[in-house]
Amino acid sequence: MPSPSTPATAKPLSAPQKALIKLGLKRDIDLALHLPLRYEDETRIVKLRDVREGDTAQIEATVTACEVTLRPRRQLLVTVDDGSDTCVMRFFSFYPSHQKALAVGNRIRARGEVRGGFMGLTMMHPSFKPAGGHLAEALTPVYSTVAGLAQAYLRRAVVNGLNHADLSETLPPGIAWPDPRGAWSLRDALQFLHHPTPDVSLAALEDRSHPAWVRLKCEELLAQQLSQLTAKRERDLLRAPALKPRTQGLHGQLLAALPFALTQAQQRVGREIAQDLARQVPMHRLLQGDVGAGKTVVAALAAMVAIDAGWQCALMAPTEILATQHFAKLVGWLQPLGVKVAWLIGSQKKKERAAMLALVESGEAALVVGTHAVIQEHVKFKNLGLAVIDEQHRFGVAQRLALRGKMQAPGMEPHMLMMTATPIPRTLAMSYYADLDVSVIDELPPGRTPIVTRVVSDHRRAEVVSRIGAQLQEGRQVYWVCPLIEESEALDLTNATQTHAELSQALSGVLVGLLHSRMPVAEKKAVMDLFTSGQMGVLVSTTVIEVGVDVPNASLMVIEHAERFGLSQLHQLRGRVGRGAAASACVLLYGTPEGGRLSETARERLRAMVETNDGFEIARRDLEIRGPGEFLGARQSGAPLLRFADLETDAQLLDWARALAPLMLDRHPQLAERHIGRWLGGKSEYLKA
Ligand code: ADP
Numbered sequence: 001m002p003s004p005s006t007p008a009t010a011k012p013l014s015a016p017q018k019a020l021i022k023l024g025l026k027r028d029i030d031l032a033l034h035l036p037l038r039y040e041d042e043t044r045i046v047k048l049r050d051v052r053e054g055d056t057a058q059i060e061a062t063v064t065a066c067e068v069t070l071r072p073r074r075q076l077l078v079t080v081d082d083g084s085d086t087c088v089m090r091f092f093s094f095y096p097s098h099q100k101a102l103a104v105g106n107r108i109r110a111r112g113e114v115r116g117g118f119m120g121l122t123m124m125h126p127s128f129k130p131a132g133g134h135l136a137e138a139l140t141p142v143y144s145t146v147a148g149l150a151q152a153y154l155r156r157a158v159v160n161g162l163n164h165a166d167l168s169e170t171l172p173p174g175i176a177w178p179d180p181r182g183a184w185s186l187r188d189a190l191q192f193l194h195h196p197t198p199d200v201s202l203a204a205l206e207d208r209s210h211p212a213w214v215r216l217k218c219e220e221l222l223a224q225q226l227s228q229l230t231a232k233r234e235r236d237l238l239r240a241p242a243l244k245p246r247t248q249g250l251h252g253q254l255l256a257a258l259p260f261a262l263t264q265a266q267q268r269v270g271r272e273i274a275q276d277l278a279r280q281v282p283m284h285r286l287l288q289g290d291v292g293a294g295k296t297v298v299a300a301l302a303a304m305v306a307i308d309a310g311w312q313c314a315l316m317a318p319t320e321i322l323a324t325q326h327f328a329k330l331v332g333w334l335q336p337l338g339v340k341v342a343w344l345i346g347s348q349k350k351k352e353r354a355a356m357l358a359l360v361e362s363g364e365a366a367l368v369v370g371t372h373a374v375i376q377e378h379v380k381f382k383n384l385g386l387a388v389i390d391e392q393h394r395f396g397v398a399q400r401l402a403l404r405g406k407m408q409a410p411g412m413e414p415h416m417l418m419m420t421a422t423p424i425p426r427t428l429a430m431s432y433y434a435d436l437d438v439s440v441i442d443e444l445p446p447g448r449t450p451i452v453t454r455v456v457s458d459h460r461r462a463e464v465v466s467r468i469g470a471q472l473q474e475g476r477q478v479y480w481v482c483p484l485i486e487e488s489e490a491l492d493l494t495n496a497t498q499t500h501a502e503l504s505q506a507l508s509g510v511l512v513g514l515l516h517s518r519m520p521v522a523e524k525k526a527v528m529d530l531f532t533s534g535q536m537g538v539l540v541s542t543t544v545i546e547v548g549v550d551v552p553n554a555s556l557m558v559i560e561h562a563e564r565f566g567l568s569q570l571h572q573l574r575g576r577v578g579r580g581a582a583a584s585a586c587v588l589l590y591g592t593p594e595g596g597r598l599s600e601t602a603r604e605r606l607r608a609m610v611e612t613n614d615g616f617e618i619a620r621r622d623l624e625i626r627g628p629g630e631f632l633g634a635r636q637s638g639a640p641l642l643r644f645a646d647l648e649t650d651a652q653l654l655d656w657a658r659a660l661a662p663l664m665l666d667r668h669p670q671l672a673e674r675h676i677g678r679w680l681g682g683k684s685e686y687l688k689a
Pocket residue numbers: 260261262263266289290291292293294295296297421445446548550552579
C-alpha cells in the first residue's frame with residue numbers, strides 16, 4: 001500500500017488515502033497508534049439460545065422462511081433456525097441476490113446486533129455469508145473512521161503501519177512503573193490491542209484497564225507532559241523585559257484612586273504576577289477567577305507596572321461589547337493618572353481607526369484595548385511588554401500566538417496574562433495547562449449576596465414578568481436573555497424582538513432595550529450606555545452579553561429557554577447579576593418541546609445551576625456532563641486532546657507521567673525527543689501557544 005504522504009509528482013491520492021490524512025494518519029507510527037474503538041468477536045459461533053439482547057453475535061443457522069412484505073414498509077424478512085432457537089432478520093434495502101443467497105434451506109453464517117421483541121429475536125441488516133469457512137483467530141478491531149474510508153481498508157493500513165513503524169522503546173530502562181502488573185513492551189502492547197487473542201476479557205479491553213492499555217495510556221500522558229514541559233523550558237530561554245514597579249509610580253497611584261480595597265485574593269495574585277513581571281523570562285500565567293471576582297482591576301494594575309517601566313500593554317477581549325466596556329472602565333481609572341488608552345475594534349470608522357493605529361505605533365498610547373482587531377497585521381506596537389487576554393478560552397491558539405508576535409524585538413516575547421472565568425478542574429489543568437502558571441482569585445469582593453436561582457416553566461412566564469415589575473419598582477435593573485438558535489440567526493432575532501415587544505407592552509413606562517449581535521456597533525453602544533447609566537430598566541438581549549458585562553445595579557436575570565444553554569454558559573450569564581450589594585436572582589425559564597419532557601442532561605444542568613453558585617463546582621459538573629474533549633475543545637487548549645487516557649480514572653497515571661517528564665528531559669533528552677515526535681508528530685508547534 002503506498003504511503004499517503006506521496007510527493008505531489010506521483011499519482012494523485014485516492015479517496016481512502018485522503019481520508020487517512022484527514023484522520024491524521026500520515027506516518028506508519030500514526031497508523032500503529034490508531035487503536036481500536038472496540039472489537040467484534042468473529043472467533044466463535046454462538047447459539048441463539050445463549051445470545052443476550054443487545055449482543056453482537058455471530059451465528060450459523062438454516063433459513064426456514066424468506067419473504068418480502070410491504071407493511072409497515074417494504075422489507076425482506078428471513079427466518080433462520082440454528083437448532084436452539086429462531087431469529088428473524090430484516091433487510092430494508094435488498095437485491096435479488098440477497099433473496100437468492102437467503103433462499104429457504106440455505107445454511108448461512110450471519111453477524112449482527114440481536115434484539116428481542118414481539119416476534120422473538122431479530123437482527124437488522126446483519127452481514128452474512130454461506131456457513132462454514134474459517135473463524136477469525138483474534139478479535140476483529142473496529143477503528144474510528146470517516147466517510148470514504150472502509151474498515152477493511154483501514155484495517156489493512158493499520159497492519160501495514162504496524163509492520164513498518166519503528167516501535168523501539170523510548171521509555172528509559174529501569175523506570176518505576178505505575179502498574180503493579182508490570183510493563184508490556186510497546187510492540188507487544190500494540191500487537192495485542194490491534195489483534196487481541198479471543199481468551200482475553202472483553203471487559204478489560206473495553207474499560208481499558210488491561211495492562212496493554214495501561215502501557216499505551218502511560219505513553220500518551222508522558223508525551224503530553226514532555227511536550228508541555230519542553231515548551232515551558234523553551235520559553236524560559238526567551239527573554240522578556242524585566243518590569244519592576246516604581247515607588248510613587250502609576251501602580252501605587254491607581255491603587256490609591258480605586259473606590260474599593262482589593263480583596264486578599266486579588267492582592268495575592270497581584271503579587272504572583274508582579275514577581276513574574278520582574279523577571280527577564282516571559283510570564284505565561286493563567287488568572288482564574290469566578291465571574292465577578294474582579295479580574296479586570298488585577299489586569300489594570302499589572303498594566304500599570306508595565307507602563308511604569310516604559311512599555312506598552314495590550315488587553316484583548318473576545319467581543320466588541322466587552323472591549324468597549326473595558327475601554328470605558330480603564331479610561332475612567334487611568335485618564336486621571338495621565339495614561340493614554342487607545343482602542344481598536346473591527347467596526348470602527350476608518351478615520352478613528354487610523355488615529356488609534358498612529359497612537360499605538362508611536363507609543364503615545366500606553367494601553368491598547370480591543371478585540372481581535374488588536375492582532376491584525378497592520379497593527380504595530382512601539383514596544384509591547386505585556387499582553388493580557390480576557391476570557392482566554394474564547395480565543396484560539398493562533399490568536400494567542402499572533403498577539404505574542406506583536407513584540408518586535410528578536411528573541412524576546414511580551415509577558416502574557418490570560419484570564420478566564422471558566423475554571424479548569426485540577427486534573428485538566430495539570431494535564432492541558434501543565435506549562436502555565438496558574439493564579440486563582442478564590443474570593444468575591446465583599447458585600448455580595450449570593451444569587452438565588454429558580455427553574456420555572458415557560459407556562460409561568462406572566463408571573464416572571466410581574467416579578468420584573470417589582471424589581472423595577474425598587475430601582476433595580478433586569479436582564480432578559482434570549483437563546484441562540486444555532487441554525488438560524490434570523491430566528492434568534494425574531495425571538496428576541498418578540499420578547500422585547502412583549503415586555504415593552506407589559507411594562508409600560510419603563511425603557512426596555514434590545515441588544516443583538518447584528519446591530520451596528522454605535523447602536524449597541526447607545527443601548528449599553530442607557531443600561532449602564534441606569535436609564536434603561538430592562539435589557540433584552542441575545543447571548544451577546546455573555547461575557548464580562550458589568551452593571552452592578554442589575555439584580556435580576558431571566559434566561560429564556562435555559563435548557564438550550566451549556567452549563568458554563570449559564571453560569572457566565574448568571575454572573576452578570578449579583579455584582580452589587582442587592583440580593584439578586586436568576587430565573588431559568590425552560591420550555592418543553594410539544595408536551596415532551598426535558599432531556600436528562602438538560603435537567604441535570606438546570607439542577608446544578610440551582611444547587612451551586614461556585615464556578616469550580618459548576619466546571620466540575622460541566623466536565624462530568626460533557627467530557628474533556630468538548631469542555632476544552634482542541635482549538636482552545638492548544639494541547640492535543642488525549643485519545644486513550646481518561647483524566648478521571650487515570651489520575652494516578654497522570655501523576656506518574658508528571659513526575660517522569662522532568663527526569664526524562666534531563667537525563668534522556670534524545671529519548672524524550674523521539675517520544676514526543678512519535679506521539680505528536682507534526683502537531684508540536686501548537687504546544688507553544
Ligand atoms: P470579572 O472577574 O468577572 O472580570 P470584574 O473585573 O468585571 O469581574 O469585576 C466585577 C465588579 O467588581 C466590577 O464592578 C469591579 O469594579 C468590582 N470590584 C473588583 N474588585 C473589587 C473589590 N475588591 N471590592 C469591590 N468591588 C470590586
